[in-house]
Amino acid sequence: MSSADPASPALALSVRGLVAGYSEQPVVDGVDVDVPVGRVVAVAGPNGAGKSTLLKAILGIARLLGGTVHLEGRNVTGLPLQKLARLGIGYVPQVEEVFESLRVGENLEMGGYLCGKRERAHRMERTLGVFPQLRPMLQRYVETLSGGERKMTAIARVLMLDPRVLILDEPTASLSPEMSRIVLHEQVRALGTIGKSVLLVEQKAIAALEVSDWAYLMVRGRVVMSAPAPEILHDPRMREVFLGGAVAELAEQAR
Numbered sequence: 380m381s382s383a384d385p386a387s388p389a390l391a392l393s394v395r396g397l398v399a400g401y402s403e404q405p406v407v408d409g410v411d412v413d414v415p416v417g418r419v420v421a422v423a424g425p426n427g428a429g430k431s432t433l434l435k436a437i438l439g440i441a442r443l444l445g446g447t448v449h450l451e452g453r454n455v456t457g458l459p460l461q462k463l464a465r466l467g468i469g470y471v472p473q474v475e476e477v478f479e480s481l482r483v484g485e486n487l488e489m490g491g492y493l494c495g496k497r498e499r500a501h502r503m504e505r506t507l508g509v510f511p512q513l514r515p516m517l518q519r520y521v522e523t524l525s526g527g528e529r530k531m532t533a534i535a536r537v538l539m540l541d542p543r544v545l546i547l548d549e550p551t552a553s554l555s556p557e558m559s560r561i562v563l564h565e566q567v568r569a570l571g572t573i574g575k576s577v578l579l580v581e582q583k584a585i586a587a588l589e590v591s592d593w594a595y596l597m598v599r600g601r602v603v604m605s606a607p608a609p610e611i612l613h614d615p616r617m618r619e620v621f622l623g624g625a626v627a628e629l630a631e632q633a634r
């Protein structure tokens with residue numbers, strides 16, 4: 380898929396040759412990723428593979444050392460997060476994604492701070508249409524929620540920005556296997572159903588791939604496999620990547 384023209388408007392997000400890190404030393408080393416409009420695309424990989432760094436580089440947070448990022452055909456390389464949010468990208472970070480001391484409803488209101496009262500109310504209804512489970516929780520403080528409910532609040536808060544593209548960094552981090560399944564199978568799937576373009580980074584690769592159209596497997600800062608998600612899901616090398624066996628070999632091949 381990475382052979383497609385990065386400036387094509389059929390691609391919600393297109394990353395080419397991305398090199399990034401936190402110093403001169405690259406952590407992400409020449410990564411191509413495409414998210415077609417309306418699709419869910421997963422980047423899976425073990426701890427420390429550089430998945431969060433890839434997202435942070437796309438979002439102007441990590442240090443960009445090379446490569447380009449296009450949003451719906453427009454070159455947005457290196458633009459800061461605020462600007463990208465205005466252009467239609469919603470980002471749900473791996474941690475600290477909600478205000479604990481506020482109620483669920485207040486968190487959603489804050490997500491819609493950029494728009495007027497009427498539009499905010501409209502977006503609130505639409506968001507509760509996607510996650511109806513949140514309606515009876517609007518008055519509850521986030522600190523009283525379960526991990527999965529909290530993550531739903533975080534995603535809903537970002538939906539209040541009315542993004543066309545959602546970037547989710549490990550939405551199942553610190554959740555139980557049961558809760559992780561709910562977040563991926565119900566919440567992420569719901570985003571795909573309403574036509575959002577989603578870039579999903581996950582360490583829980585199997586569940587992530589089950590809800591994705593396309594997947595990239597990332598190891599040591601490089602993409603080692605890129606294929607329709609069901610194909611990667613059934614590729615024996617994937618298991619090995621997560622068990623450690625094939626890491627060195629695949630990383631070498633990607634060079």
Ligand SMILES: Nc1ncnc2c1ncn2[C@@H]1O[C@H](COP(=O)(O)OP(=O)(O)OP(=O)(O)O)[C@@H](O)[C@H]1O
Nearest residue numbers: 401406424425426427428429430431432433549582
């Ligand atoms: N702020 C930082 N400063 C310096 N190095 C960092 C920083 N954040 C991450 N790194 C390093 O970059 C590498 C990739 O980290 P990254 O967080 O991108 O991995 P990841 O694939 O998201 O892992 P995980 O699945 O555990 O979240 C790691 O070696 C990590 O120690």
Ligand SMILES: [Mg+2]
Nearest residue numbers: 430431473549
């Ligand atoms: Mg991470």
